[in-house]
Amino acid sequence: xxxxxKPIPINEAVERVMKFSFPGTVETVLLxxxxxxxxxDDLLADHDVxxxxxxxxDGFAIRAVDSVEASRExxxxxxxxxxxxxxxxxxxxxxxxQATRIMTGAALPEGANAIVMLELVQExxxxxxxxxxxxxxxxxxxxxxxxxxxxxxGTALVSKGTRITPGVKALLATFGYNKxxxxxxxxxxxxxxxxELLDIEEELSPGKIRNSNSYMIQSQIKKAxxxxxxxxxxxxxxxxxxxxxxxxxxxxxxxxxxxxxxVGDFDxxxxxxxxxxxxxxxxxxxxxxxxxxxxxxxxxxxxxxxSGNPSACFVGCELFVRPILxxxxxxxxxxxxxxxxxxxxxxxxxxPFTRLVRSxxxxxxxxxxxxxxxxxxxxxxxxxxxxxxxxxxxxGTRGFQQGDNVHVLLLDEEGSPDTWE
Amino acid sequence: xxxxxKPIPINEAVERVMKFSFPGTVETVLLxxxxxxxxxDDLLADHDVxxxxxxxxDGFAIRAVDSVEASRExxxxxxxxxxxxxxxxxxxxxxxxQATRIMTGAALPEGANAIVMLELVQExxxxxxxxxxxxxxxxxxxxxxxxxxxxxxGTALVSKGTRITPGVKALLATFGYNKxxxxxxxxxxxxxxxxELLDIEEELSPGKIRNSNSYMIQSQIKKAxxxxxxxxxxxxxxxxxxxxxxxxxxxxxxxxxxxxxxVGDFDxxxxxxxxxxxxxxxxxxxxxxxxxxxxxxxxxxxxxxxSGNPSACFVGCELFVRPILxxxxxxxxxxxxxxxxxxxxxxxxxxPFTRLVRSxxxxxxxxxxxxxxxxxxxxxxxxxxxxxxxxxxxxGTRGFQQGDNVHVLLLDEEGSPDTWE
Numbered sequence: 001x002x003x004x005x006k007p008i009p010i011n012e013a014v015e016r017v018m019k020f021s022f023p024g025t026v027e028t029v030l031l032x033x034x035x036x037x038x039x040x041d042d043l044l045a046d047h048d049v050x051x052x053x054x055x056x057x058d059g060f061a062i063r064a065v066d067s068v069e070a071s072r073e074x075x076x077x078x079x080x081x082x083x084x085x086x087x088x089x090x091x092x093x094x095x096x097x098q099a100t101r102i103m104t105g106a107a108l109p110e111g112a113n114a115i116v117m118l119e120l121v122q123e124x125x126x127x128x129x130x131x132x133x134x135x136x137x138x139x140x141x142x143x144x145x146x147x148x149x150x151x152x153x154g155t156a157l158v159s160k161g162t163r164i165t166p167g168v169k170a171l172l173a174t175f176g177y178n179k180x181x182x183x184x185x186x187x188x189x190x191x192x193x194x195x196e197l198l199d200i201e202e203e204l205s206p207g208k209i210r211n212s213n214s215y216m217i218q219s220q221i222k223k224a225x226x227x228x229x230x231x232x233x234x235x236x237x238x239x240x241x242x243x244x245x246x247x248x249x250x251x252x253x254x255x256x257x258x259x260x261x262x263v264g265d266f267d268x269x270x271x272x273x274x275x276x277x278x279x280x281x282x283x284x285x286x287x288x289x290x291x292x293x294x295x296x297x298x299x300x301x302x303x304x305x306x307s308g309n310p311s312a313c314f315v316g317c318e319l320f321v322r323p324i325l326x327x328x329x330x331x332x333x334x335x336x337x338x339x340x341x342x343x344x345x346x347x348x349x350x351x352p353f354t355r356l357v358r359s360x361x362x363x364x365x366x367x368x369x370x371x372x373x374x375x376x377x378x379x380x381x382x383x384x385x386x387x388x389x390x391x392x393x394x395x396g397t398r399g400f401q402q403g404d405n406v407h408v409l410l411l412d413e414e415g416s417p418d419t420w421e
Numbered sequence: 422x423x424x425x426x427k428p429i430p431i432n433e434a435v436e437r438v439m440k441f442s443f444p445g446t447v448e449t450v451l452l453x454x455x456x457x458x459x460x461x462d463d464l465l466a467d468h469d470v471x472x473x474x475x476x477x478x479d480g481f482a483i484r485a486v487d488s489v490e491a492s493r494e495x496x497x498x499x500x501x502x503x504x505x506x507x508x509x510x511x512x513x514x515x516x517x518x519q520a521t522r523i524m525t526g527a528a529l530p531e532g533a534n535a536i537v538m539l540e541l542v543q544e545x546x547x548x549x550x551x552x553x554x555x556x557x558x559x560x561x562x563x564x565x566x567x568x569x570x571x572x573x574x575g576t577a578l579v580s581k582g583t584r585i586t587p588g589v590k591a592l593l594a595t596f597g598y599n600k601x602x603x604x605x606x607x608x609x610x611x612x613x614x615x616x617e618l619l620d621i622e623e624e625l626s627p628g629k630i631r632n633s634n635s636y637m638i639q640s641q642i643k644k645a646x647x648x649x650x651x652x653x654x655x656x657x658x659x660x661x662x663x664x665x666x667x668x669x670x671x672x673x674x675x676x677x678x679x680x681x682x683x684v685g686d687f688d689x690x691x692x693x694x695x696x697x698x699x700x701x702x703x704x705x706x707x708x709x710x711x712x713x714x715x716x717x718x719x720x721x722x723x724x725x726x727x728s729g730n731p732s733a734c735f736v737g738c739e740l741f742v743r744p745i746l747x748x749x750x751x752x753x754x755x756x757x758x759x760x761x762x763x764x765x766x767x768x769x770x771x772x773p774f775t776r777l778v779r780s781x782x783x784x785x786x787x788x789x790x791x792x793x794x795x796x797x798x799x800x801x802x803x804x805x806x807x808x809x810x811x812x813x814x815x816x817g818t819r820g821f822q823q824g825d826n827v828h829v830l831l832l833d834e835e836g837s838p839d840t841w842e
Contacts, residue, residue, distance in 0.1 A: 031621060032651065035640050047625050049802050058685055085657060085687045087617025089628045103685050105617060107628040150801045157803050166640035167779075167805030170731055173633035174802075178621040196508025196526060200452060200599040204468050207510045207528040212594035219456050219587035230453065236506060264479055264524050266506045310591055340787035358588075366761035366789045366826065380571045381470050381595075382578050384588030388835075405787065414809075414833070 005263075005284035007291060010319065010354060014335070014419050016281040017295055017320050020302055021327040021334075024184035024253070031172055034164050036225060037182035038330040043158040043168070046175045048148030052107045056145045060121060060132055061090075061100040061112035064140040072135050080130035082109065099132055108144060115143035161332035163414060183330035186226045188321075189252035190214050192233040193241060193259040194308055195266070199233070213258040213313045216384070217306075220317045224325045226254075236266040245272055249301060253328065256321065259308030261294045269294060269305045278303055286395065288353045290315045314384055315356050318411065326415060333415035338392070341408045344371040347393060347400040354395045361389035361408050370408050388412050392420065426684075426705035428712060431740065431775060435756070435840050437702040438716055438741050441723055442748040442755075445605035445674070452593055455585050457646060458603035459751040464579040464589070467596045469569035473528045477566045481542060481553055482511075482521040482533035485561040493556050501551035503530065520553055529565065536564035582753035584835060604751035607647045609742075610673035611635050613654040614662060614680040614690070615729055620654070634679040634734045637805070638727075641738045645746045647675075657687040666693055670722060674749065677742065680729030682715045690715060690726045699724055707816065709774045711736045735805055736777050739832065747836060754836035759813070762829045765792040768814060768821040775816045782810035782829050791829050809833050813841065 008016075026040045055061065062078060070076040078099040082092050090100055090109030099116075100109045108115075122133040151157065157175075158168055164180070172180055197211040198204065211233050221228040231248055234241050241260070249255055260269040261283070273280055278296040283305075285293050289312035294305035302324060306316040323334035341361055361370045370391050374383030389408040393400055400406060409420065429437075447461045476482065483499060491497040499520040503513050511521055511530030520537075521530045529536075543554040572578065578596075579589055585601070593601055618632040619625065632654050642649040652669055655662050662681070670676055681690040682704070694701055699717040704726075706714050710733035715726035723745060727737040744755035762782055782791045791812050795804030810829040814821055821827060830841065 031636055032639065035643055045802075051625050051630065052627055083686070084628075085617075085685075086615060087628055087657070103687065104683075105630070151803075158806050162806075164640075165806070166637050166644060166735065167808055169640045170633045170637035170735070171803065171806050173621050173636040174631055174731075176621055176623075176625075176631060194507060196506075200594050200597055202597075204472050204597075206473055207505075207508055209472065209526070210595055210597060212591045215452055215594040216587050216591035218453065219585075219590045222456055223587060236508070262525075264506075265504075266524065314587065314591070337784075339784045342787065363758075363760045363789065366763065368784065368787045368789075381466075382572075382592065385579050385583075385586070385592050387588055412833075412835070 007284040007286040008282050010285055010287050011419060013282050013285045013295070014320060014323065017302065017324055018327070020297055020300060021324050023330045024186060024328045026181050027184050028179040028181050031169070031178050031180055034172070034180040034182060035169065037164050037180070039158060039160045039162050039164065039168070040181040040183050040330050041160050042156040043171055043177070044175065045151045045153055045155045045157055048153045049151040050145045050147055050149065053147050054105060054107050054145050055102045055115045055143070056104065057115060057117045057143060058104050059102060059115050059117045059143070061094065061102045061108050062114050062116055062134070062138065063094055063096070063111060064114040064138050064142065066097060067114070067134050067136070067138045070134045070137050075133045075135045078132050078134065080132060084109070113140045113144065114138040117143065161330055163331065183328065186253040186325050186328040187229060187251070188221045188226045188325065189229045189231050189248045189255045190217050191231045191245065191248060191255070191257045193236065193257055193269070194233070195236045197233045213308065213310055216310065216314060217256060217258070217317055220314070220322070221325065224322045225329050226325045236260070236268065238268045238271065241268050242272050242275055246276060249298065249303070254302050254304065254321070254324065256304045256306060256317070258306045258313050261292045261305040261307060273303065273305070286353050287315075288351065288355050290319075290356070291353065293320065295320060311358060311384060315390065318390065318409070331415065332417050335416050335419050336390070336409035336411065337413040337416040338407055338409055338420040339368055340405050341368040341370040343400055343402060343404045343406045344369050345375070346402055350397050350399050351393070352395050355393040356409075357391040357393060358383040358387040359389045359391040359408060360386055361410060368408070370406065428705040428707040429703050431706055431708050432840060434703050434706045434716070435741060435744065438723065438745055439748070441718055441721060442745050444751045445607060445749045447602050448605050449600040449602050452590070452599050452601055455590065455593070455601040455603060458585050458601070460579060460581045460583050460585065460589070461602040461604050461751055462581050463577040464592055464598070465596065466572045466574055466576045466578055469574045470572040471566045471568055471570065474568050475526055475528050475566050476523045476536045476564070477525065478536060478538045478564060479525055480523060480536050480538045480564070482515065482523045482529050483535055483537055483555070483559065484515055484517070484532060485535040485559050485563065487518060488535070488555050488557070488559045491555045491558050496554045496556045499553050499555065501553060505530070534561045534565070535559040538564065582751055584752065604749065607674040607746050607749040608650060608672070609642045609647045609746065610650045610652050610669045610676045611638050612652045612666065612669060612676070612678045614657065614678055615654070616657045616687070618654045634729065634731055637731065637735060638677060638679070638738055641735070641743070642746065645743045646750050647746045657681070657689065659689045659692065662689050663693050663696055667697060670719065670724070675723050675725065675742070675745065677725045677727060677738070679727045679734050682713045682726040682728060694724065694726070707774050709772065709776050711777070712774065714741065716741060732779060732805060736811065739811065739830070752836070753838050756837050756840050757811070757830035757832065758834040758837040759828055759830055759841040760789055761826050762789040762791040764821055764823060764825045764827045765790050766796070767823055771818050771820050772814070773816050776814040778812040778814060779804040779808040780810045780812040780829060781807055782831060789829070791827065
């Protein structure tokens with residue numbers, strides 16, 4: 001007896017999952033360890049930038065008033081009374097007729113209000129006295145980088161929800177964040193089900209295959225920023241599966257199982273969800289592969305029942321697991337980024353379901369093009385290895401030709417706040 | 422006295438660095454921990470795929486010869502003698518008039534040579550006997566996935582030098598790689614020089630700024646796959662800098678310093694390289710920012726003298742450090758990926774040097790466009806935080822207009838085997 005399931009569109013399935021999204025608790029991590037996390041608060045400037053009036057060049061700090069009369073015919077001489085590097089502070093207040101040698105980034109001495117670039121003066125010495133000669137007038141403020149002119153203290157520079165890249169980290173350091181507020185990483189448990197599964201180090205034996213899905217998902221979870229726990233594999237035995245899954249739920253923020261969601265005689269997941277008292281959000285999605293992807297919730301905790309087929313498992317994880325993990329981490333770019341690309345292959349046969357084809361998207365002359373990675377027989381095996389995109393071919397009555405504009409979901413991009421139709 | 426340095430083109434600078442590239446020693450890591458490393462060997466199929474003749478569907482395994490006479494008018498009845506799930510092996514060899522109930526992925530029983538899909542039979546029982554009724558003939562091999570038809574044992578599926586993505590990891594698991602050969606991660610030491618530098622947790626004081634470069638580079642190194650060591654900061658004191666740098670070189674595969682490479686009075690790096698006996702590969706590059714970027718080699722070990730200016734430091738790290746680290750890790754895609762994009766801003770002023778402008782590249786309708794991230798005053802501070810690309814504007818006598826095609830180096834992409842002009 002084959003159970004009848006009602007397929008729902010991909011979009012609706014994603015929405016049903018995302019209703020259970022909430023950000024993880026906020027924790028602080030050391031600046032050294034915050035890479036690729038998401039800011040849980042706006043990044044604020046804790047000081048003015050520049051933090052003091054400073055010199056943008058190597059040169060001399062002067063009192064503008066001393067240069068008013070200066071010209072080629074009537075050069076003005078100033079005595080250099082001090083030399084200051086970046087990080088040191090002038091000890092002397094400039095008096096009439098004096099200048100200070102100043103390095104890039106150093107603070108102006110008291111009394112100074114203009115900077116003269118090194119190239120614009122002549123230097124000479126008179127005994128132990130250092131003299132500079134100026135041949136044009138300078139105005140108050142000339143070449144000075146004024147305190148706060150770039151950014152005022154308290155300004156929000158980067159919004160919460162932004163991923164911490166090297167550039168963001170530079171800002172965090174600049175503004176004194178030796179500890180950084182971020183959201184907790186989601187802990188994601190992974191169980192593979194199926195009597196046919198072997199551990200990786202086991203020799204192949206008749207009827208058996210190695211458990212590749214767990215490791216693939218582990219990698220997908222890490223890439224999304226989560227903390228995977230490999231719980232191992234389970235035989236097709238209802239009681240064993242039920243107890244193991246029940247126990248695992250306690251230890252994780254999200255639980256993923258692979259296999260057992262179809263309508264075969266050994267597909268126990270539907271019955272396990274029922275016995276757990278979990279609410280099934282959907283058990284059929286109008287897509288290929290992965291149509292049997294099932295998601296349930298138990299007290300608000302999501303249980304993802306992915307297909308045991310590697311490609312379907314991969315797609316289910318990217319489409320449904322990724323966005324909820326990203327949102328748990330506080331990202332504002334939860335979903336795979338959808339772009340338009342020029343198709344470099346033929347799909348003559350129409351398909352009633354939306355297809356998600358493992359593909360390679362490449363740029364050429366500033367335009368994105370895409371072709372499937374599984375074009376030949378061995379592509380069945382390697383198509384996931386070469387894919388950086390999922391081509392999204394809508395279901396319907398027509399095929400697709402070379403040169404058509406199609407949509408692709410990019411697997412390696414930061415992501416998008418919006419879902420896709 | 423200002424030292425005269427001869428600028429060389431970016432391309433030539435990269436080439437001079439890459440002459441010292443060599444892959445790190447090979448080590449094996451656990452499958453669980455190999456993410457984002459690069460395969461040090463081709464990934465080989467350790468078995469045929471499929472590993473045995475198997476059923477791609479839920480259905481029944483039969484002997485084709487028993488169905489030869491079957492038709493709508495003359496249905497053939499077969500007795501179901503066994504039921505096998507994936508992972509179990511049939512105990513019974515099929516005899517004349519028999520069939521085996523078989524699940525997706527299970528191995529064909531001996532004697533069987535065709536699969537009949539579940540939907541194509543009628544089932545009934547006679548007492549304890551299970552019977553299926555077939556109304557058409559099947560040929561030998563119908564719906565059988567034959568051993569080795571996708572991939573033969575020994576086939577190289579993924580080439581060495583490929584990054585380990587979730588899809589590659591799935592293949593590694595499938596083919597029994599519980600340990601994975603990869604190249605050692607490069608250990609990269611980072612020293613910031615400059616008396617003006619404060620630690621992150623220190624309060625600002627006159628003339629001082631916080632050491633943001635070390636943390637930014639730490640993040641860039643991690644992103645490139647290396648293992649950064651933060652050695653801290655050094656005052657502008659020749660002897661202290663010399664000894665610290667000399668000691669640090671022993672502990673790392675590459676050493677980066679920031680600051681001290683210009684021609685100011687406190688820029689000690691050139692003299693330190695000289696005292697170390699290091700050969701300077703270049704100390705001036707025809708680019709903005711980062712023209713003072715200096716690279717030296719000591720017994721084949723590279724010493725990167727990056728500018729103390731954060732943007733110049735960032736650019737120097739991406740252009741010169743990144744590719745050598747990638748090559749050390751065994752990647753075949755060492756350099757930043759260069760693409761064409763439509764300029765969304767004006768650069769009316771020509772510049773004699775090639776400019777590398779911190780920019781945001783975005784896709785729209787399948788086309789790449791780009792604009793600088795530092796368009797306003799506070800952009801000076803935040804331009805690195807928002808950048809995912811470096812716009813590469815060649816030096817010369819003309820400016821650039823909105824709508825021009827320009828080149829961009831994409832910071833978040835996997836990279837390219839080729840360098841750029």
